[in-house]
């Protein structure tokens with residue numbers, strides 16, 4: 001994980017956000033919110049937030065915050081941002097992304113738009129594998145530029161913490177390069193990045209028919225190397241028919257835990273999988289969760305493991321069905337939302353768009369979708385003691401949206417209303433444009449089934 005709260009001598013350590021119309025604090029226990037607690041967003045009207053040294057120092061109604069003795073004496077030292085009645089919430093947390101790719105997958109996209117079925121596209125070959133050759137050929141510096149372009153797109157729309165996976169290299173060398181590129185990009189980006197090794201995205205073509213050998217390579221070589229170089233905090237596995245079996249996933253989880261790494265999985269996206277064996281490894285999060293068996297819903301409700309729902313993939317693949325958030329939430333499962341930003345199935349860096357999808361297609365209230373994109377997403381990354389709410393002592397990561405009512409965050413579609421972000425107590429205004437040109441267009445790829 002790259003922690004970017006390091007203030008340089010030039011930066012002002014004191015920042016006051018005043019005249020906040022609605023402040024969503026998400027205050028409460030630093031633990032996953034479940035059931036009706038998911039709606040509790042800790043709203044304060046006419047609020048102010050004081051940040052000091054990269055952390056939240058005081059939060060509350062403006063008249064209370066302004067009574068702070070230290071603030072009264074040191075007003076001149078403090079930079080003030082007048083929020084003019086706008087909405088302020090914790091910086092959004094995108095807890096599932098795949099930014100280490102080079103090119104968009106336009107050939108598959110055109111096939112889909114001209115009516116090819118899912119199966120026809122699949123039969124043409126490709127999938128995750130179709131991003132391999134460009135990532136393997138790319139230099140670390142070029143890949144880092146592409147990753148940074150993704151991060152900048154996220155920051156523009158209010159995301160200040162992101163989980164970033166490798167998974168398009170699929171050799172020890174190329175997975176290492178991808179994670180180094182993520183680290184390089186993180187050092188040039190103000191937000192916080194949590195890195196995840198996803199060597200178990202799919203078996204690469206050179207291991208066709210020898211998937212167990214590839215799993216051995218991951219467990220014996222790739223995980224130990226990545227752990228030694230401290231390039232990732234988590235290991236992810238795509239546990240799905242056509243990717244990795246439950247047995248293989250368990251082996252990978254065991255290898256990760258033996259090296260002190262956390263675990264998370266892509267699971268139940270297309271087919272239901274029994275979750276008890278994965279849950280035995282205490283994953284921080286199980287992601288997608290489109291088709292979960294009833295007994296697994298009750299099992300999950302008793303665990304700390306978060307279910308991260310990724311409706312951007314359902315949208316982009318044109319699926320009629322979306323993850324059944326209501327069933328999970330009403331059963332007491334801790335639910336988070338994320339973009340799944342990737343070139344095959346969810347090419348969006350926008351958490352507000354995902355929040356909109358959660359409201360319109362998954363029947364989540366805006367308040368629930370915001371909790372799922374802040375405090376619960378922080379839990380999915382095991383960052384809940386530092387991130388996900390606006391409370392004294394937590395990192396001063398905030399997003400200011402240019403509207404008066406927080407429900408507008410789920411209401412406007414494809415209209416970026418993020419006015420500015422505060423990251424580690426520093427004003428990032430205006431939200432920055434990507435520092436490099438748009439994604440390069442390749443057009444040589446065949447197809448994808450998955451991310």
Ligand SMILES: [Zn+2]
Nearest residue numbers: 098266340451
């Ligand atoms: Zn994914």
